[in-house]
Amino acid sequence: MYDLLIKGGRVVDGTGRARFDADVAVKDGRIAAIGADLPGEALSVVDAAGQVVAPGFIDPHTHFDVQLLWDGAAKPALEHGITSVVPGNCSLSLAPLKAKDRQALVGMFQQIEEMPPAAFTDAFEWTWEDFAGYRAALEKSLAINVAPLVGHSVIRLWVMGAEANQRAAREGEIKAMQDLLRECLEAGAVGLSTSFVDVDEKARPVPSRFADFAELDALAAVLGEFGRMLQIVPEFYDVDLTIARIDQLAELSLKHGIPTTFSPVFDSRFAPRAAPRQLARVEEQFARGARVWPQMQTRPIDISFSLLRPSLFFARLPSWMRTLRQPLAERLKALRDPATVDRLLTDAGPDGGAAIFGTLVARGGDALPAELAGKTVSEIASARGETPAQALLNLSLENGLDVAFIAESRGHEDTGRIGPMLASPHVHIGASDGGAHISSFATYGDTGYLFSEFVRKAGAMTLEEAVKKITSETADIWRLKDRGVLREGFAADIVVFDPDTIARGGELPVFDMPGDGMRYVRGSVGVDTVVVNGAIAWAKGAYTDAKAGEICGLA
Numbered sequence: 001m002y003d004l005l006i007k008g009g010r011v012v013d014g015t016g017r018a019r020f021d022a023d024v025a026v027k028d029g030r031i032a033a034i035g036a037d038l039p040g041e042a043l044s045v046v047d048a049a050g051q052v053v054a055p056g057f058i059d060p061h062t063h064f065d066v067q068l069l070w071d072g073a074a075k076p077a078l079e080h081g082i083t084s085v086v087p088g089n090c091s092l093s094l095a096p097l098k099a100k101d102r103q104a105l106v107g108m109f110q111q112i113e114e115m116p117p118a119a120f121t122d123a124f125e126w127t128w129e130d131f132a133g134y135r136a137a138l139e140k141s142l143a144i145n146v147a148p149l150v151g152h153s154v155i156r157l158w159v160m161g162a163e164a165n166q167r168a169a170r171e172g173e174i175k176a177m178q179d180l181l182r183e184c185l186e187a188g189a190v191g192l193s194t195s196f197v198d199v200d201e202k203a204r205p206v207p208s209r210f211a212d213f214a215e216l217d218a219l220a221a222v223l224g225e226f227g228r229m230l231q232i233v234p235e236f237y238d239v240d241l242t243i244a245r246i247d248q249l250a251e252l253s254l255k256h257g258i259p260t261t262f263s264p265v266f267d268s269r270f271a272p273r274a275a276p277r278q279l280a281r282v283e284e285q286f287a288r289g290a291r292v293w294p295q296m297q298t299r300p301i302d303i304s305f306s307l308l309r310p311s312l313f314f315a316r317l318p319s320w321m322r323t324l325r326q327p328l329a330e331r332l333k334a335l336r337d338p339a340t341v342d343r344l345l346t347d348a349g350p351d352g353g354a355a356i357f358g359t360l361v362a363r364g365g366d367a368l369p370a371e372l373a374g375k376t377v378s379e380i381a382s383a384r385g386e387t388p389a390q391a392l393l394n395l396s397l398e399n400g401l402d403v404a405f406i407a408e409s410r411g412h413e414d415t416g417r418i419g420p421m422l423a424s425p426h427v428h429i430g431a432s433d434g435g436a437h438i439s440s441f442a443t444y445g446d447t448g449y450l451f452s453e454f455v456r457k458a459g460a461m462t463l464e465e466a467v468k469k470i471t472s473e474t475a476d477i478w479r480l481k482d483r484g485v486l487r488e489g490f491a492a493d494i495v496v497f498d499p500d501t502i503a504r505g506g507e508l509p510v511f512d513m514p515g516d517g518m519r520y521v522r523g524s525v526g527v528d529t530v531v532v533n534g535a536i537a538w539a540k541g542a543y544t545d546a547k548a549g550e551i552c553g554l555a
């Protein structure tokens with residue numbers, strides 16, 4: 001008797017081989033058999049006629065660290081067919097972390113995740129300090145599989161305390177960091193993450209940015225003992241610096257025998273040579289035997305914001321950022337203060353903010369007058385006889401700040417250019433940033449978008465190739481054991497989807513974060529059933545109670 005039988009589907013097994021008709025049988029969380037018209041009974045049967053049956057998708061770049069503690073499915077990632085996620089990216093993880101340093105980490109996490117403070121104080125009990133303790137807390141109620149990275153910034157914080165974001169480490173401290181990293185890897189960490197760009201909530205560089213090369217090299221040597229991953233965020237806004245990082249990663253990869261990965265690689269019409277130059281350098285380094293995986297997302301960059309909360313949209317407008325970062329009462333006072341408004345308008349530029357704000361589209365928010373939805377800020381401004389910056393401020397103030405604007409297609413939107421890059425054997429599809437930037441855009445549905453935009457519409461790759469890129473290729477790069485392929489004995493992580501309709505749904509604001517925090521999400525389209533370790537976790541549009549997720553075993 002099988003636990004589960006998926007009948008009559010078209011198997012795309014994740015290896016890239018052509019699809020074939022077969023049933024897939026599951027027993028004890030593993031794939032028990034694959035074949036045409038499998039005999040035998042099963043406790044439950046999924047009819048997959050007309051659908052593709054594929055390995056569950058793996059998302060290698062997420063920040064679900066905090067969310068996973070109260071939502072073991074990392075919603076809505078799972079309903080898109082994602083069955084394994086890598087959290088702990090970009091130098092930040094929830095362990096190892098001494099109790100006295102929790103507040104420092106919360107500040108850094110809030111900066112990237114844009115989560116309300118209640119997400120850290122009310123939603124879970126912070127019981128652990130070491131990595132094994134975090135792992136145990138996480139494992140209690142997972143519906144999705146997790147392959148956690150350990151963050152370089154928290155390793156520094158543990159060893160150096162308050163001086164972690166002030167100076168380079170001394171020899172003894174580097175040694176202590178090596179021992180701590182080794183302990184995390186022994187407890188199941190999939191690798192180390194570091195960042196050369198991120199800042200905390202006060203715009204101070206995160207601790208990992210104070211490491212010198214000797215420290216990075218020493219930590220990479222420990223990764224080499226286990227053959228584990230080094231993930232970095234390079235200075236992605238500067239192509240020459242990023243190329244220097246690619247070379248540095250290649251040296252570390254060759255010297256220590258480790259895989260490395262960096263993210264993000266964006267294609268931009270404003271710097272059309274940037275992504276191709278990075279990918280060309282990656283090719284050269286692979287040819288030398290180095291493993292330097294560039295991570296590329298499928299989704300164009302859209303940023304939504306309202307003046308209700310701080311947004312990365314204002315990252316290059318410091319006076320706006322400072323003003324909007326204040327608590328609501330102070331922020332409202334500042335936005336009504338003529339001297340502050342004068343400075344904001346001046347900083348918006350001599351064109352009245354036309355270049356920065358003009359093409360933004362008013363997209364809603366509870367208070368937006370209906371006739372303005374879909375209009376650009378320029379259109380609204382000229383109707384009101386104001387500059388774009390004035391219109392943005394005044395329209396927001398008139399409506400309690402609850403007016404959302406969207407900056408659409410700010411980069412990475414040219415399918416014709418991006419398709420061939422995604423199809424390259426040396427490009428790692430990922431970088432969803434799931435769980436981060438939650439009030440700026442929905443970091444979900446990138447896999448659906450891969451199929452709708454790059455397989456069906458552009459034909460940049462076949463369905464089999466696309467499945468391979470987000471299943472077996474990912475499992476191989478990260479050395480996840482027995483995942484990413486539909487094969488007897490492998491973990492039964494399975495997604496059943498309609499190849500003709502799979503896509504991402506529209507972006508919607510929801511208020512499901514602890515403390516009624518807002519975030520943008522997307523539902524899936526065309527995904528029928530998602531199975532994690534043999535248990536149906538999502539089917540026909542609804543989550544089940546299954547909690548069969550686990551910390552990924554490593555090869």
Ligand SMILES: [Zn+2]
Pocket residue numbers: 061062063089090433436
């Ligand atoms: Zn990240």
